Structures are given as structure tokens and as C-alpha cells.
Amino acid sequence: MSNKQSPEWVPLKARKVSFAWDGTPLHWVPGDPFTSHTVNVLHLLLPAGERWFVHVYKQVLPYVRDERLREDVLGFIGQEAMHSQAHDEVLPHLRELGLDPTPYTAQVDWLFEKLLGDRTLPPGAARRWWLMERVALIAAIEHYTAFLGDWVLNAGELDRRGADPTMLDLLRWHGAEEVEHRSVAFDLFQHVDGSYRRRVRTWATAFTALVFLWQRGARFFMANDPTLLDGRARFRDFHVRGRLGTLPATGDVLRSVPRYLSRTYHPSQEGSTEQAVAYLASSPAARAAERADRGGQHGRSEKETA
């Protein structure tokens, strides 16, 4: 089922947002470096990760035989390119606050550009196999980006604890677009391949890699945070934050696994498009982007009539 066939279908458009980071503190959840840094891992993984999504999807576009799905994939590409850029723009601010992410991002860049990049494969079956493997990997990762998007839209505990409004808006704008386009990667995978064995295999790879990269990223930030004497990140810290509601609950993460592996799974069963669209209508960054976009169009039409 393509996104457009779903009753909740909305056309996907990239919103050209921008954020001013000058006022955002290093511990943007006040008094909670662990939560701040666990979420900050997104800024380490997503710039290279979402650039890679775009790179792979440009290669798979010629295999898409359904016009509506093609439109969804193009909308998805536009949104992910913008997400990648927005998270990348947080990194210089972290550097200014004394936390240089380069040693970690260099490894992430290598992972996506070399290990998961285009291998020198002969045209034909091997090249197609590697492309389908990566399309399936993206579908599995998108199960988790939608999960996290839905989580952050509902994480009222972050507001109650006075989390930085700019960071919250970045996370919720991104999270809302993840919920909005949550069916595209899965529909694309089903359209071009859809093998259940491949879905299970690539889920296992994606889940293992995400857990590994996330705990390493959180440890990296905690160990290099210039304000902490003995910064550590343990699984227990994550579990406790999950119970408090400042991070996803361990049980919710585990329960999401059999859902993705169910033969009746479809991402439209997860999250709420209505909630995502409502957030995007109120997000300060998305509204500013909308105004700038309208201003630009207005300026262009005035020039054309002049």
C-alpha cells in the first residue's frame, strides 16, 4: 500500500527550516547530561545516515514503476536531505561548547560512505542484491525513526523539565516528518523486493548497529563532556530515564521489534499522521520556513508580472 492510498495520505514536502543555536546550553535538558547526550547522538548519526538514504534512493528510483510511490520517494528524499543538514548544523555549536564530535563523526562517515557505500560490483545480480539489501536496511531504520518521532511528539516530560525550546523544536519538527513519511521506505522495499527473509535479516543488522552506535555515541559524549569529571553512560541510566519519560522506555523499544517482524506489519499502524501534521502547523521553525517560502513565491510572482 503506497502512502497515497492510505486514508491519512499527505503530500510530502521539505520544509526549509533553520535554527539559531546560540542560546542552547550543552545540557539542554537542565541538570540531565545523560538524557541530553543520549539524544545528541542523533546529531552524530543522522547527517551521514540521512545523506546515505538519499544516495541509495536516487539509485533505486529507476526501479519504481508506480507514479504515486515515486512521488512519495521524491518527497522523502527532500525531507531527509533537510534533516541531515539541520542536525549537521548543531555540530559547530557543540564544538563551541567544548565538545568536538569529529572523532566520532569521522567513524560514522566511514561507515555510511565506505562500508555501506557503492561497492565496485559488476552490473547485474550482485549490484542489484546490494541495492536491495540497502533499501531493506533503510526500511528497518525508518521503523525506528518513526518510533522515535512518535515518542518525541508525546514526550511531555521533556517540556515539564524545561528542555531547551529550540532543541525540542528541531526534534519534534524532524520527528513529525518521520511520522508523516513513515510508510515510504517500507512501501518502497515491498515494491522493489519485499522478501520476508531479507526484512528479518536487515532488521537484525539495523537493530544491532543502532544499539551499538547509540551506546558508543552516548559514552563518547559523556566521556568528552568538559563539564563532567567522570562522565559515564550505562544501560541502567537509559532504563531509569525511560521510566521517568525523558527517553523512550526499554519495554516500548522491545515491543516494537515483533511489530516490525510481523507479516501483517505496515508502518501506517504506528504513530499518528494527524498529530504530526498538527505539530508541523505549530512548529516555530516550520512556520518560519513556510513564511519564507510564501515570501519567496510572492517575490518571484511580482518579478514575473513586472
Ligand SMILES: [Fe+2]
Ligand atoms: Fe529524517
Ligand SMILES: [Fe+2]
Ligand atoms: Fe525518515
